[in-house]
Structure formats: C-alpha cells, structure tokens
Amino acid sequence: MEPKKNFDFIGDHSMRFLDMALRMDRLEIITDPDGYGKRTGDCGDTVEMFLKVSGDTLSFVSFNIDGCINTHACANAVVNLVEGKKIDEAWEINVEKVVNYLETLPHEKIHCAELAVGALYLALKNFQELSKSPWKKMYQKQ
Helix, strand or coil: CCCCCCCCCCCCCCHHHHHHHCCCCHHHHHCCCCCCEEECHHHEEEEEEEEECCEEEEEEEEEECCCHHHHHHHHHHHHHHHCCCEEEEEEEEECCHHHHHHHCCCHHHHHHHHHHHHHHHHHHHHHHHHCCCCHHHCCCCC
C-alpha cells in the first residue's frame, strides 16, 4: 500500500486557481447594483454577486463572500468569465466552465462553483426583473 501523499496547497493547484483564490480586487459590495443575487449553500458559505450593466453588457461585476478559499476562487472565476460579456452570454456560464477555468478545483469542492454560478443566475434574473420594472430598484434590499 502506497503512503498517503500530504496535500500541498501551492503545488497541487494551478496558477490560475491560486490567482483566483487570492485576488481581492473584485471583493466589493456595490451600492445600487443593476442586478443582485445572493445564495447560501448547504456548507454554510454565502456568495453575493453585484452587476453593473451598460446597454446589454456586464460592465462591472463584483462579489462578496462568507466562505472558504475555494468559494472565493469560484466567485472570482465567475467574474472573470462574465465581465464584458453580453447578458445572454452570461447565462451560458455554468459549473463546468468554472471548474475548467480553475483547472484544479478539488472534486469535493464543486459545490463552491455551484454556489457562485447560482448567485450569478440570481443576479441576472434580478437585473431582468428590474429592467421590466425599474421603479423596484429603489426598494431593493441587499
């Protein structure tokens, strides 16, 4: 029987995963976002997504999390995958794309990608609802 290998956080992750796990430049709460979504997973982690939209393009996307480093990496990956995209293109982001983007997300942490993508979908849905009834934006709670 082969001895169990110790986990090496730096050595066992891709540079992209490490970049997404450690970046803090999009960890920001936007007041008065054009779209907002919040999702809490069974693990207890929470992701909030904030969207700013220009025309039909996501001009700025940020997030806030209460969670682990894997959730942080997934939220950053979602931001990188959707910012600058059209709204319709953002709906095409899914868990598989986030996992592939990160390259080394542990299989047992795929729920973190589900959480981040779910928060994005809620923010996109919220944007669509507010576009139909803009007056609701001033009453939106975060």
